[in-house]
Amino acid sequence: MMHFADRLIAAVRAKRTPLSVGLDPRWDLLPESIRARHGETLRGRARAYEEFCSRVLDVVAPLVGVVKPQSAFFEACGPAGMTALWQVIRRARRHGLITILDAKRNDIASTAEAYAEATFHVYEADALTINPYLGRESIEPFLKAARPSSRGVFVLTRTSNPGGGQFQDLNCGGKPLHVHVGEAIGEWSRENLGQSGFGDVGAVVGATKPAELRDLRALLPNVLFLVPGYGAQGATAADTASAFRADGTGAVINSARATLFPFKPSDSAWEAAVATATRAAIQELAANTAAARLESA
Amino acid sequence: MMHFADRLIAAVRAKRTPLSVGLDPRWDLLPESIRARHGETLRGRARAYEEFCSRVLDVVAPLVGVVKPQSAFFEACGPAGMTALWQVIRRARRHGLITILDAKRNDIASTAEAYAEATFHVYEADALTINPYLGRESIEPFLKAARPSSRGVFVLTRTSNPGGGQFQDLNCGGKPLHVHVGEAIGEWSRENLGQSGFGDVGAVVGATKPAELRDLRALLPNVLFLVPGYGAQGATAADTASAFRADGTGAVINSARATLFPFKPSDSAWEAAVATATRAAIQELAANTAAARLESA
Numbered sequence: 001m002m003h004f005a006d007r008l009i010a011a012v013r014a015k016r017t018p019l020s021v022g023l024d025p026r027w028d029l030l031p032e033s034i035r036a037r038h039g040e041t042l043r044g045r046a047r048a049y050e051e052f053c054s055r056v057l058d059v060v061a062p063l064v065g066v067v068k069p070q071s072a073f074f075e076a077c078g079p080a081g082m083t084a085l086w087q088v089i090r091r092a093r094r095h096g097l098i099t100i101l102d103a104k105r106n107d108i109a110s111t112a113e114a115y116a117e118a119t120f121h122v123y124e125a126d127a128l129t130i131n132p133y134l135g136r137e138s139i140e141p142f143l144k145a146a147r148p149s150s151r152g153v154f155v156l157t158r159t160s161n162p163g164g165g166q167f168q169d170l171n172c173g174g175k176p177l178h179v180h181v182g183e184a185i186g187e188w189s190r191e192n193l194g195q196s197g198f199g200d201v202g203a204v205v206g207a208t209k210p211a212e213l214r215d216l217r218a219l220l221p222n223v224l225f226l227v228p229g230y231g232a233q234g235a236t237a238a239d240t241a242s243a244f245r246a247d248g249t250g251a252v253i254n255s256a257r258a259t260l261f262p263f264k265p266s267d268s269a270w271e272a273a274v275a276t277a278t279r280a281a282i283q284e285l286a287a288n289t290a291a292a293r294l295e296s297a
Numbered sequence: 298m299m300h301f302a303d304r305l306i307a308a309v310r311a312k313r314t315p316l317s318v319g320l321d322p323r324w325d326l327l328p329e330s331i332r333a334r335h336g337e338t339l340r341g342r343a344r345a346y347e348e349f350c351s352r353v354l355d356v357v358a359p360l361v362g363v364v365k366p367q368s369a370f371f372e373a374c375g376p377a378g379m380t381a382l383w384q385v386i387r388r389a390r391r392h393g394l395i396t397i398l399d400a401k402r403n404d405i406a407s408t409a410e411a412y413a414e415a416t417f418h419v420y421e422a423d424a425l426t427i428n429p430y431l432g433r434e435s436i437e438p439f440l441k442a443a444r445p446s447s448r449g450v451f452v453l454t455r456t457s458n459p460g461g462g463q464f465q466d467l468n469c470g471g472k473p474l475h476v477h478v479g480e481a482i483g484e485w486s487r488e489n490l491g492q493s494g495f496g497d498v499g500a501v502v503g504a505t506k507p508a509e510l511r512d513l514r515a516l517l518p519n520v521l522f523l524v525p526g527y528g529a530q531g532a533t534a535a536d537t538a539s540a541f542r543a544d545g546t547g548a549v550i551n552s553a554r555a556t557l558f559p560f561k562p563s564d565s566a567w568e569a570a571v572a573t574a575t576r577a578a579i580q581e582l583a584a585n586t587a588a589a590r591l592e593s594a
Contacts, residue, residue, distance in 0.1 A: 026407065042419065072404060072411035078419045079383065082376035104403050106428055107369060108458040110323065114369035122339065122375045131403055133430045133453055137460030156430055161405040163434030170469040170477060177474065180467060 003194030004127065004152035005202075005224055009249060011065025011098045017286040018244070018293070020066035020100065022228070022256025023056065023088060025049040025073050029261045031270040046080035049073065053088045056260060059278045061095035063286070068226075068254050069125075071103035089123050100226065100252075101125035104156065108138045116145035127152040129204055129226070132181045139188060143201065147192060152200040152224075155188075157181050157216065160206025160229030178212065179219070186220045198224050198250065205243065207235030207253070214242035217250070225251040230285070231258035237288035248293050255285050300491030301424065301449035302499075302521055306546060308362025308395045314583040315541070315590070317363035317397065319525070319553025320353070320385060322346040322370050326558045328567040343377035346370065350385045353557060356575045358392035360583070365523075365551050366422075368400035386420050397523065397549075398422035401453065405435050413442035424449040426501055426523070429478045436485060440498065444489060449497040449521075452485075454478050454513065457503025457526030475509065476516070483517045495521050495547065502540065504532030504550070511539035514547070522548040527582070528555035534585035545590050552582050 002010070012018050027035070027045055030052055038044035038051070057067065069092075074085035092099045105115040105128060119128045130142055132155050142153050158168055158178040168178040182203060189199025202224035205213050217225065227243045229235040230253050243251035262281035263270050270277075299307070309315050324332070324342055327349055335341035335348070354364065366389075371382035389396045402412040402425060416425040427439055429452050439450050455465055455475040465475040479500060486496025499521035502510050514522065524540045526532040527550050540548035559578035560567050567574075 024408070070408060070411075072402075072408045072415070075415040076411040076419060078415075079376045079379035082379050086376065104428075105369075106401050106403075108456070108461075111321070111367060111369045114367075114373040118369070118372040118375075122373060131401075131428050131430050133428050133464060134456050134458060135460040135463030135465070137458050137463075159405070159431050161431060161434050163432040164405075166432030166434075166481070167430060167474065167477060168432070170474065172467040172469040172474065177464065177467065177469065180464060184463070 001150040004146070004150050004200040005198035006194040006196045007126070007150065008066065008098055008152070008224060008252065009196045009198065012252065015063060015065040017064060017289060018251055018253050019064050019282065019286050019289055020068050020252045020254040021056070021060050021064055021259045021282070022254045023053050023067055023069040024256040024260065025052050029265060031263070031267065032265050033268070033270065042078040043080040046074070046077035046084040049077065049081065050084035050087050054091050055274055056278060057088070057091050057095055059275050060259070060282060061097060063279065063282045066098045066100065066252050067092050068100040068102050070256070071101060086123055089125055093124065098127070099125045100127040100129065100154065102129045104129050104131050106131035106134055106138055108134055109141065112138055112141035113145065116142045120145050120149060120151050127154060129154045129156065131156050132184070136184065136188070143188070146200060152202060154202040154204050154226040155181065155185050157185065157203040158205050158209055158212045160208045160233050160235070164206065182216050182219055185223055189223045193222060196249070198222055202226055204228065207240045207243070208233055210239045210242055217242055217245065221245060226254065227251055228254045231255045237292040240289060241292040244293050253289050258285060298447040301443070301447050301497040302495035303491040303493045304423070304447065305363065305395055305449070305521060305549065306493045306495065309549065312360060312362040314361060314586060315548055315550050316361050316579065316583050316586055317365050317549045317551040318353070318357050318361055318556045318579070319551045320350050320364055320366040321553040321557065322349050326562060328560070328564065329562050330565070330567065339375040340377040343371070343374035343381040346374065346378065347381035347384050351388055352571055353575060354385070354388050354392055354394070356572050357556070357579060358394060360576065360579045363395045363397065363549050364389050365397040365399050367553070368398060383420055386422055390421065395424070396422045397424040397426065397451065399426045401426050401428050403428035403431055403435055405431055406438065409435055409438035410442065413439045417442050417446060417448050424451060426451045426453065428453050429481070433481065433485070440485065443497060449499060451499040451501050451523040452478065452482050454482065454500040455502050455506055455509045457505045457530050457532070461503065479513050479516055482520055486520045490519060493546070495519055499523055501525065504537045504540070505530055507536045507539055514539055514542065518542060523551065524548055525551045528552045534589040537586060538589040541590050550586050555582060
């Protein structure tokens, strides 16, 4: 099987957009018709999330190469939510999409192995977001599980939330903590480069911090970036431009709310219009991203 | 309902030991008879974990006040594993035990809210371990969910793994990162102190680093410590002593492997002997911890 980075780059190239659709189903934003059909029990919510994400997947599969399911929303539905998550990832894979499970896991030794087992062999995602606080030792079990099956990880580096700098920007011996983390990611990534020149250890860097994004891109030419924050979190397409290398590759730009919910829950036309509204939203985001990427090149 | 810290302190006092039993079911270490009964499918594993943990809970409930289920092992069994986790937490609560869900979650805004919802309202644990890398902003939704229902959180500070210092010990402006995190925990904790004088934001500090443990205890008199690393990870009872305040309170010492697996999987006498072996293991650990705590006082 192809190296994870090569698969990701090929998926982006095939769809001519680095856009990733974040699958963050939020009960309050779902169409009322779907909510009414399933009801607000844990199981009902889980089924509503599965139905909603499945419909979105069917619309977005021809348009983007990557989707990022957010584990937390499924977990909040109890065990039934995990069945829904499993179904959603399976459907995405059948569509040929790369799936990045956003679960921000982290632990050590056999516990990290169990999380990796869950991600790559039970839910069968292509990649997982992980938190670096416990050090290289906590990343190792994820790499050991990911590499034999051409999977990857994305390590939190500089996150998109306004308060993300509290620890990430602390000056540690002349450079911020997130740069120390970035340098470590660079090392881990270089251990296993694909033909594309990128490694299988990526970095999560928020688009809401364009200066940090630019500096990290310069520092880490071989590292894939997963860039959240575009759209609802306030970053513009132009803010995402510096995530790319000069050749226009190397980043996946995630958008959740703007692509999932281009309608009001009360919009009774949703069931018929989902294809149109969601497709239009993605095409607009993709066009803006492409324009920004060209300007940066 | 009583403040989380007061509940925890009362539970420790009632059982006269600060010991917590880590519920980390590992397939390879389970008694062969349980493995054979359920089989190695995901569902079989989940049921074996539930049976094993339930038996352990029945034995340990009269001996300790706190248990710490490790989410990863249940997650690796797929959706059925989450049903098992739910059952195990429910059984622990019926025994009157305080449950700390070790899931090391972290995210921002509504995503963190969803994790808090899952922990406190779906799985109904009393506390959750969380990772500080995303800053105060990512802790806030957990506190907002925990406080109205007298729950708590434990924030990773200096972890027990040998490589935990890679980032946690970086010198940031004259003090290590884990001290910056500790100071922030101290602030968050003081916002809501119980009658015991402890707050509902605790710190995870490994027993494998006794010097750091002592310094953090001196820095954070109002913070509850959750101390892993005792036993299989190499820390001794004496190493845990500095986790306590001079009055002997303020820490929960977790042990998983030594309490869960005081037998070989092939030991055919396990089914009959679990009560004896597990009880003996806990009594020994509790006695050692008590001795260390007295010496520190």
